Amino acid sequence: MPIRNKRASWMRVQVARAQRLRLVRLRRSHSSHLLAATKAQLDMSGMQRQSVGTARRRGPRVGAHRSRHLLWFTLPAVLLYGTIYLIPTISGGVYAFTDWDGLSTPHFTGLANFSKIFTLSQGREAIENTIKLAVVTVVIGNVLALLLALALNTRIRTRNALRTICLLPALLSTLLAAYLWQFIFTPDGTLNRLLSTAGLGGLARPWLGDPATALWAVAVVIVWQSIGLTTTIYLAGLQAIPPELNEAMQVDGAPALARTRYLTVPLLAPSITVNVLLGTIGGLTTFGQVFAMTGGGPGYASETVATLIYKQITVTGRMGFAASASLTLAAFIFAIILLQWHYLRRRETAMA
């Protein structure tokens, strides 16, 4: 209640002050419309500039008063984010140490769930596959995207069309893109037909049904879909590099390759950080492609942690186990992000 009164009195003071100032200004300008008045304030005569001078001097107090109230603007976002994201995440962390099945009272089981993840062959394979997928898609995706971005940052005429083409697959749902590629990868699908037409029928195989290739088929789809956004982020980073630097090196006689290696790529470090982080998070949480194309099979050859979690929630109902798998994934992602952040940031500052 006292806070309320205090606020109300602040309000009154501010309103009175604003009204005084407004009266002064109204005498000079006939416009009473808010926007017109503010615009007028921006391009005003010497006389009026003086009146702003007084407003500026009062500024800090007005600002200090306003700042306290402005934080209330974050309230709806904080409430929504808190109830839907933060609180469930915290309680999920607690359930990870229980045998909760989603219905009955959970019992505390300590680290049993976690050791189960690493002893079950399904869990072990899921973790192994998830790491493999993340590493391969991030490395291949970023190298290709960087080359593409460099090529698209030249003065070729159709660069805008090519940039748009790059992004097209990113607009498809992962599920639907996966169906499209499933059609290509099935035993009598497009890829095997093309191979036999080219006389390479010996290479044909059930790409998604073969434990040796299923995971890599998934990786192809991930790179195909993600390369557009990765390239776009690199292009945005390239456009932020001042052209004078490149020109200066050119004048000094540095060949194009050296300019790229010693100027462009180091200056792209912030974009590399963003892309590697986004790619790692995306790769470690791969779900849609596996869910649609292989269902984690054959066996557990393409199971990922996310599909494992999904199966535990919907099929077996082992919520505690699923929570511990989620927590493991979250901790792992967090650790990797901290590591990459530390390492890449250091490179950024070292090179910039």
Added chain:
Amino acid sequence: MMRRRNASLLLLEMVLWALAATFLFPIYLLLVTSLKTPHEMAFSPLSLPLHPAWSNYLVVWTGEGGAGGTSLAASFLNSVMLTVVPVVGLIVFGAMAGYGIARAASRLSGGVMTVFTVGIVLPFQLGLIPLFTAAREAGLTDNILTLAVVYLGILMPLGVILYTGFIRALPISLEEAATVDGAGPLRVFFSIVLPQLKPVTATLVILAALAIWNDIFLPVIFLGGSEQTTLPIAIYQYKNQYTADYQIIFAGIVISSVPIIALFFALQKFFVSGLNVYQQN
């Protein structure tokens, strides 16, 4: 010198278009297959359709003619609702929060920002299980609106971070002038700040709408086997029933992808500049 440069650029351009053709081959396959009869699919799978079978689109849209009752028309509306509600919420609440964080000089605002940044980093799967069981106990699952609110909460960090970065870069003088003129904080926000946020809003709309429109993880969990489906889920259910009907499935994929692609092209020019704001944070 100049001519050699142009020649190498032309060569680069040709190489890039060759790459683009390979890259787009699956999309070509998608389009031609969606217009083929089963007969044509078997005998000339790669060619352009001789007699375009537009009926594939009709079948998947209406759910008649052997499609097992799965109609995209109903799920289309669901998808639109499910995307529009959280995106509008993200714009209003995200911009408000961004304004609060960017303009409040209090020490707390840095803390609030950190809390939202944590949300970008942490995968939401961990919170998903308690959230889902709580919603199930309250009888709120199988409901499009519940899922819309879930998206709103999950995507809030993205919105807040984008808006905070953008508003920080805006000149404060307009807001100060309006305050001096007697406008309250709400008035300043809605008539001064909000109209300036169009570019970053376009970026947010693209990123959030893409994420929601194309998502399957949350719909399969929250909508489960209910009558309420989104476009990808309707296609998923159809695919489970008729595995080999690729021409129908592909027609469905085209239908469900066209709206989001159109939205992307409508807002594309803002996209790259908005991404830069995101990177700087």
